[in-house]
Every structure is written in structure tokens, then in C-alpha cells.
Amino acid sequence: MIPVTKPFLPPIEEYQSLVSSIWERQWLTNNGPLVNELELKLKEYLRVEHLLYLNNGTIALQIAIKALELKGEIITTPFSYVATTSSIVWEGCTPIFVDIDENSLNIDPKKIEAAISQNTSAILATHVYGNPCDIEAIQKIADKHNLKVIYDAAHCFGTNYKGRSIFEYGDVSTTSFHATKLFHTIEGGAVFTKDPEVLKRMAYMRNFGHDGPEQFFGLGINGKNSEFHAAMGLVNLKYVDEVLKKRKELSLYYVEKLKGLNKKTNSLLKNSEFNFAYFPIVLPSEDILLKMVKVLNDNWVYPRRYFYPSLNYLNYVQFSEGLTVSENISKRVLCLPLYQTLSFEEVDFIARLLLRVQNN
DSSP: OOSOOOOOOHHHHHHHHHHHHHHHTTTTSSHHHHHHHHHHHHHHHTTOOOOOSSOOOHHHHHHHHHTTTSSSSEEEOOSSHHHHHHHHTTTTTTEEEOOOOOTTOOOOOOGGGGOOOEEEEEEEOOOGGOOOOOHHHHHHHHHTTTTTOOOOOOOOOOOOOOTEGGGSSEEEEEOOOOOOTOOOSSSSSSEEEEEEEEHHHHHHTTTTSSSEEEEEEEEOOBBBOOOHHHHHHHHHHTTHHHHHHHHHHHHHHHHHHHTTOOOOOOOTTTEEEOOOOEEEEEEOOOOHHHHHHHHHHHTTTBBBOOOOOOOOGGGOOOOOOHHHHHHHHHHEEEEEEEEEEEOOOHHHHHHHHHHHHOOO
């Protein structure tokens, strides 16, 4: 079987060594030494000043919204994972969808201003598949209208823009360290900000709002992560450059093998370093996509329709019309298998199956 992804797992003895140290300390969670070590090493690797390690990327979004004290409407993309929208709704705000650019698949800055109202408090944009949004255009709009900017950078570990980590941009950036990501801590996530006051609020919020054992800074939630998850992150971090290199090699091999396939791929932002987190293709029609998925599945290959459906179809948001690009792309986009242990022979096999469907 060839799944859409497999988690990278380090040599088990390296993980077991750190787990043994947890056993000796009997400190399992609540800001333990491995969590602190992971935060420091991630800041060093990513070249960022501030980050907080959390238990998942969804909590990261929720804490970001709460820490920035957002109310009312938040402009966002309909082409993302459901957590981008659900976090807005969960925090009592209203998502206002803006259509995407058909080439980058990110939110289209040219359409944002028309969606701004007196109730708009922020823009929450996703760097889709690890490809940076048009950061300058979004920031220019935010500055003009006094809006906050949150980036859902769940896919972005290893992505840089203009020589800096993509996590450096926006008022707050969030990411995921879920097992499906190229760098993972089994479950996990992080928030990033350059604002010390926002960082302080988020640090309190991830620990129930505690300001000491018997007093509270304010409203909080349980956003902490455990020593066992941090241990996995510490070991995986040693191999992340190797993972990034292999994913790039596999992606470029896909490009070569699929030259004859009638498809589009998303265009990358100029001056960015892409992390090859996913390999999406946009096919000519949904009918062709479904035929290809069936043939792949019949041969034990399992790609993913990621993202589908367009989020304006969620049953807990008000349906938005006019999102024709997102609705169209979401029906035609398919992410092909991509992971560390995928072989070039398996890519050959996948490519042959896709081309066979097209040419029959």
C-alpha cells in the first residue's frame, strides 16, 4: 500500500534514550526540561526570536485569535484545512471568505479590501501547501485598515521568504507539528510572534492562565505539550534537513515523470524557499480526478483530495457565494503520495497509472 503520507520516525534507540530520561525524572508534562530544550533548539534552527510549543496547531490558532483580542469578522480563505475556519468560529468570530488566486492557490489580496467592513478585525491567511502568501500585499492592506494578521503556516516548516523563516511574518504565525507534517512531534504545534506582550499573553494562555500556583493572569486553556512529544521533536529535528532534501528530490522526480500529464501545479511566491511539504496537482476536471483516484485506489495507492470541499460549504458557517476559484480548484486538486521512505520506483508506478487513465 502507498498512502498519501507516512510519518518520519527516527532510530528507535534515540527516542528510547530520551524516554528513559523522562522515566528517571518522572516529569511528564507542565513545561518540562525537554519541552524547554525543544523550544530553544527550534528557535535556533528556525532563526526566530520567540515561539511557544503547544499541543497542536488548532490550539495555536485559537490562542492567536484570543491573544490578539479579535472580535467580529475575520477575513480568511475558503481553501484550507477545516481548522482554519473552525478556530475562527470556535472563538466567537465570523469568518468572511475571500476567494483564492488560481495560480498560487493562496488568498487573493486583490479581493480582500472589498470584503473589509467596520466589523473586520483581522486577516487569517493560509500559506497553502507551504507556499507563502503575497505577504507584502496582505500587510499593506492590514496597515491601511488597522487590521491584525495571523498566518496559518501549518504546512510551512522549512519554508523561508526573503531569507527569513516564514514564521517571522504577521502579528502571529501558527504551525502544526502533527505526525503528517514533515517535522513532527507526533501531536504538536507552535505560535510565533515578534511582539513580547502578545508572547506573554499566549504563554499564560497555554497554561490555563496561571500566574503562579494560586493566581491567574487571565483566561487560559490547556495548550501545553508533554515531555514524550518533545522527545520525539528533539530527535526528529536532527534529521529534518535530510527529510527536506529527500522530499525535494522526490518532488522534482514527480515533475519529470508527469511531464506528459495534463495538469497544473501551484505557482510559488518569488523570493521564497519552498519546503516541498506536499505534491498537489490540479487536474482538468473533477470527473478525471475521480477516475484517477479509482485507478490509484484499485492499485493500493491512496492520494488525498486536499483540500476538499471548499470551506464555504461547511454547515456551521453562512454560505458565501462568488468563491468560484476555490470551489473549482477544490474539486480538481489531488495531493499525491510524498514521504521520506517513498521510493523513486513507487513514483514511477504512480505516474504510469495517472498517465494510463489520461491516455485511455
